[in-house]
Amino acid sequence: MRHEKAARLLDLARMLAGSAEGMTLDEMARALEVGRRTAERMRDAVWAAFPQMEVVEDPPTRRFRIPAGLDGLFQTPTAEELAALRTAADSYRASGAEGRASSLYALERKLLSALRGAARRKVAPDVEALVQAETIAVHAGPRPYEDVTALAAIRTAIKGLSALSFRYEGGSTPGRTREVTPLGILFARSNYLVALEGEDPRPRSWRLDRMQDLRVLDRPAPPPEDFSLQAFADESFGIYHGAVEDVFLRIRPDRAEDALRWRFHATQTVRPEPDGSVTVAFRAAGMLELAWHLFTWGDGVEIVAPASLRQIMVEELRRALSVHDKAADLSGTLPLP
Structure with a gap:
């Protein structure tokens, strides 16, 4: 004690x-x-x-x-702290986030070089033992684009409260040069710059892998005082923003334990029901991304509200079913790969 x-x-x-x-x-x-x-x-x-x-x-x-x-x-890191740092760096590298992985590896080297010889010799074997005993499960999915030069330009603009210019090879007018007020970076399966453009007060998201010729401009561009990147991210289930909806889900009793451990959304309220099911309620935009996620729950989830989310789910299921039904009909006449 x-x-x-x-x-x-x-x-x-x-x-x-x-x-x-x-x-x-x-x-x-x-x-x-x-x-x-x-x-x-x-x-x-x-x-x-x-x-x-x-x-x-x-x-x-x-x-x-x-x-x-x-x-x-008083600042000597423990073996557990150094192992956690190495694991985080390895996790970034495995997912394709080379820029952030390099930063954490550099931090690890600085910490180790700052240790006195005896302390370093004492902690190093324990760090290696822990790292060897823990591994990372790499999940299927797109590897995020993470260009070190692009990230450096964005971060320089954010730190200097400066405007940022880039050519964007996406959207409705590919190749157009944009001048924006950078607000932050959202790291996800694809990475996005969140920024303001022109007089539009609504933040927008641009994919980093579609941005070219980034330049920090000599023009002040401070973010709005009341802007919160976390609050902006929490508005949507995923990346895409739109109308915010009240979502209400019912999880079947046989998936209740999974639901109690699952984080659907930052604003969620989770409640066990007398029949063994679990209800989940939250407010969010991005109904298409939410429908894609709920598909992975199979028949374990029922969409109670909103009706628009149910309709999107039905349309996505019909589209997938039509493709696979057609493929099943042709399977007898087509050679197997």
Whole structure:
């Protein structure tokens, strides 16, 4: 128990050393999942151990931080942390995300090079043992396009609050040059730039693999103050945005356990029913992508609402059935591959 308390105090010290603006007592309490009074006692204990802690007045509150950081003695990563970093990098590389994989491999090298010789020799065998004992299941699907030069240009524009120009080989006018206010990047099966174009206040998504000749412009283009990339992503089931619908699904009892562990949407409400089924409710756009996903549940899911989603599902099933029915009829006359 005493060791656990010391570890918690060190966690708080790391938070205070890693925060440029400092943390309030309420933020400490939320981060540590303790009450405000406990957070106050923990702050005082850290302050006694690290007297360089300073107070930043931020009326009506006060913030606390350790401005010079912590000595390397307190920052040695564990084998589990380094193994998790390596696994994340391997996962990115396996999925085709070479740019992000390279960044994590570089971070791993920096962490290892910062370790003292004895600490590095002690942790390295454990890291390799953990990495060898854990592997990544690579799922079927498209590999995301991730050009390092394109990502660098987008990130430079975002950090500099600058406009971005590119030629887009998609949409209704392929080859047209766009000038946009970049808002962020959505990483998915295909990667997208989210940006504003012209006077249209609605964010739009552009696929990175269809963008050419990216240039950061010498023109300020700050994002709207109230924009949240996470909120934008949460509006849709997938990437495509449209009218937001109230979705209500019923999962059969034999798939209930799967549904209770499944995350359909960030806003979902999941409720077990007396008959053993599970109901799932959320608000989202992107009904076509949702229908594609629900198809993988087979007859384990019933679309209760909206009617538009049921209709899309029926149309997609009929289209697939017509193709495969026709193929079945011809199978007796066509040579097998």
